[in-house]
Amino acid sequence: MTNAETELASYFAKYEPATAKFGKALRAKLRARLPGLFEIVYVYEGQNALVISYSPTERGYEAVCSISVYPRLVKLGFGRGAELSKSDPNKLLQGQGKMARYVELNSVADFDRAEIESLIADAVKLAKLRLDPSAKGAVIVKAEAQKQRRATKAARPASTRRAKARPSRQT
DSSP states (O other): OOHHHHHHHHHHTTSOHHHHHHHHHHHHHHHHHSTTOEEEEEEEGGGTEEEEEEESSSOGGGOSEEEEEETTEEEEEETTHHHHGGGOTTOOOBOOOSSOEEEEESSHHHHTSHHHHHHHHHHHHHTTOOOOTTOOOOEEEOHHHHHHHHHHHHHSOGGGSOOOOOOOOOO
16 A cells, blocks of 8 residues: 555544445545546545545645545535536535535435436536546645645744734824
């Protein structure tokens, strides 16, 4: 196992065995469905969430989709889900964000439903990707980078942090 794989395994190990097994099974299915894409791993400790984004670049925000593993819930997310919701006749997509939407999955069988495959296929088309079945993707763990950014931000003096511009009062 590579360092990234070992690190990812340690994040899955923090969940109940059934949840970890479910998350790993979904990961395997997405890797097979989206060959050659980068798997970008984020850890959101405040939400107790592990997120794996599937992106054509090393930037997670350009992801076609993602899986989010929570202690009692797993979501299949779509970064451009608001655009996909127009072609979601079964109204599976949830969320109110300007861009992202998600589908809650209760089992691996949920992932295999035709409606889910249709959403993934539409997301790939929307991203204008040509997937190469022989391509090998890479795992990029961004969890440490997240911690460093938070620590740096917290360590900056208040005077150097961006403050919202307030209109000046003139009398």
